[in-house]
Amino acid sequence: MNRKTVSVLTAIFLVLLISILGVFMQSQARINQAEEETVNLVKYDFNVDKINKFYWVTTDNTYFSLDFIDDEGVQHFAIVAQEGGDIQYFSENEIISEQDANDLTINETSMTNIIQTRLGLLNNEPVWEVTLKNDNNTLTYYYVNALTGLWVKTISNI
Numbered sequence: 491m492n493r494k495t496v497s498v499l500t501a502i503f504l505v506l507l508i509s510i511l512g513v514f515m516q517s518q519a520r521i522n523q524a525e526e527e528t529v530n531l532v533k534y535d536f537n538v539d540k541i542n543k544f545y546w547v548t549t550d551n552t553y554f555s556l557d558f559i560d561d562e563g564v565q566h567f568a569i570v571a572q573e574g575g576d577i578q579y580f581s582e583n584e585i586i587s588e589q590d591a592n593d594l595t596i597n598e599t600s601m602t603n604i605i606q607t608r609l610g611l612l613n614n615e616p617v618w619e620v621t622l623k624n625d626n627n628t629l630t631y632y633y634v635n636a637l638t639g640l641w642v643k644t645i646s647n648i
Contacts, residue, residue, distance in 0.1 A: 521546065524572075528554040531575055532568045537561035543588075547610025547619055549633075555609040557588075569611055580616060585609075585636040591618035594639055595632045605629070609636060617642055 525544040532538055538558050542565070545555040552572040559565055565582040586594075588607050596602055603623040610619055616636035624630055624647070633642040 524554050525556075528556050528568070528570050529558075531570055531577060532556055532558065535577070535579070536566060536568075539563075545608040545610065547608045549610055549612040549617070549619065551611070553610040557609070567609060567616075569609065569616060571611070578611070578616065580636070585616055586618070586634070586639045588618065590639065591620055591634045591636070594634055594641075595620040595622070598641060599630070599632060599644075601630065612642060615642070 521544075524546060525541075528544065529538060529541065536558070537560055539561045540559040542557040542559065545553075545557075547553045547555065554570045554572060556568045556570070557565070558568070567580040567582070567585060569578045569580075570576070588609070592604055592607055595604070599622065601622045601624065605621040605623055607618055607620045610617060612619075612633055618634045618636050620632045620634065622630045622632060626647075628647045631643075631645040631648070633644070634640070635642050
């Protein structure tokens, strides 16, 4: 290849790379804004020292959830409704852990390919939404009650 061809291909590659990076950053902007707003709402009730995880869940409504440590070193979970901003708080002793929800799901379904686990509300009850990838490349959503650890609902073959 001559020098001109290499220069043109390099320029095309750079434009493509910058475009992909721009699309990625734009897609993350909504998530970052939702997390920031959720943290600001929770800070009205708690002194947030550390954020462990942020979850965005859409069940019957959209919820933003925060796993955080307060200034006294106590772990809490906050579930915030996107519409209206109502907040429900739970201590680490009130709900099962994300790992427990994953373990329960694996035991109940015999599926091990967990893609993600998120905390939210379903019918005003806290649930862990466990997303699994099936052997036929479809998704299954398995909902575990976060208070009791009992199965709530399964949505399969999506």
